[in-house]
Amino acid sequence: MAPAGTPAPVIERLNAAIAQALKTPGMERTNATMALRPLASTPENFARFIQQETGKWAELVRLSGAKAQQGGETGRSALSALSGAYRR
Numbered sequence: 001m002a003p004a005g006t007p008a009p010v011i012e013r014l015n016a017a018i019a020q021a022l023k024t025p026g027m028e029r030t031n032a033t034m035a036l037r038p039l040a041s042t043p044e045n046f047a048r049f050i051q052q053e054t055g056k057w058a059e060l061v062r063l064s065g066a067k068a069q070q071g072g073e074t075g076r077s078a079l080s081a082l083s084g085a086y087r088r
Helices: 008-022 025-033 043-064 072-087
Strands: none
Touching (some): 008 025
């Protein structure tokens, strides 16, 4: 991802560099250790994927009735819990 309005040549250069980095032995080992299988793609395909996922998850949230929370202790506590779980 890049900020909106990033020139296309910059996006293309970033995409090529990321695709190349994903093929390095160190990155392949790290991904294998975490059971990740990254998929290099085009910026256009990635944009389509993000649009599809956003629509899918937005609909799921709408159907669930979940509401966003604004700040407060609850938000910080949830974030701390997630951060702690990730580090384990």
